[in-house]
Amino acid sequence: MKKPEVTEQPGGDPPSRRGRPPEPIGEDVGVAHRTWLEPVRDRLVASGLTLDELVCRSGYSKTRLSELLRGKGYYPGWEITYSVVKALDLPPWPLRRLWTAAAREADKNQGWIENRIRAVQPLGPELPPVAHLGLTQIMRGPYTAYARAFLQSENRAQRAVGETFDILWLTWDEAVAVPDTPRHAWQLLRARVMSRAAQQDGHPDLRQAAFATVAQAGIADLAERKTRIDTMADFFDAIARLPQDQMDVIVLRHLCGVRAEAVPGIVGLTPAMTHTLDHHARGALTGLYLRTGTTVTIDTLE
Structure with a gap:
């Protein structure tokens, strides 16, 4: 530049x-x-x-x-x-x-x-920086899964991820100048997803994800299914109210099914920091639901 x-x-x-x-x-x-x-x-x-x-x-x-x-x-x-x-x-x-x-x-x-x-001449071959191309190939899957959890639509999730990668290319000089490019890219993705996500009391609304989770359980009884949806919706709402980094780790690990060892590279944090975030988030969720008497825990999602 x-x-x-x-x-x-x-x-x-x-x-x-x-x-x-x-x-x-x-x-x-x-x-x-x-x-x-x-x-x-x-x-x-x-x-x-x-x-x-x-x-x-x-x-x-x-x-x-x-x-x-x-x-x-x-x-x-x-x-x-x-x-x-x-x-x-x-x-x-x-x-x-x-x-x-x-x-x-x-x-x-x-x-x-x-x-x-x-009306404009052809742009020629599309040649993104090699490092940018490598990042998009590695991150497209987990980025899309994260976006899908909040946006509840494959098309909307892919648009948010595609937009993230385009902005990243457009500002690539800035991205490689920061101390941690993967962290910069993750924060950019999170901002794009949150700008599209439904909001509930100033927090992203994850409650719609409860329907997909309960549907996967294959519960036949309608009354039981409704009770389960209500319980899971409250639980997902609690996840969305966690501090941002804790929420990200929980969503990736337990809603998107990302392996624990892969999460640090995705969010751009050290393994020790990611483990601490997961530990604190689990503690906050467990303490909340023990007080309300609900038996749902984070392990229910796995």
Whole structure:
């Protein structure tokens, strides 16, 4: 990534970046639109380019580029979006997928989307960084299982995971600059899943997962099945109220069936820390359900 250009200040003061950050994104900008717009804006600020220089590189007017960067007015076509992507030397493939998802969020029909994409020259081969490709191959399975537990839909889970990998590629320079890239990737996934998950009193709502769990038990009696669903729904609600890292470990281990030795690499924590999180979570759940007299424990899920 190109380093920001700086200018020397009088009196020996530290150099400053040229230009200034764009005006804030509009409050009415949708979640999917904001997902690709924020990293584009961050890249512009980091590049040191002024808006006038972006005009020269993209071929679009200052007014139109300013509107694009604020998310103001109509959802931008792929032509102008691609011109900014190219000017900032961003990978176009993940951004086009994110742009397409946001176009659907903005109620653009498939014909409009396809026409805008055809107006831009082919992007060429899709070549993500090798390390990024390796991470996606290893993490796609457990990431999708985790997303499915909260979103209760294979399509929604795959969209959240795909979006995570595209954002990760789009911001790969940042991802490899942090001390722990797997931890960074996991936190990115969790944020994408939680932004889509139903909420209950400020916590993700895991109660729908109780239906799938009880269904797998094959209980024939309707009254018994309902009682079991109610009990499991309360239990899953308690899991969702755990601290985030404890919740993640419990969901991966006991709802997704991930092996204990694999969990540290997925969440980007040490085996000792993961074991401690699991231990504390089990203790919190056991103490809660002993007080209420319910006999369900975390081992019931295994």
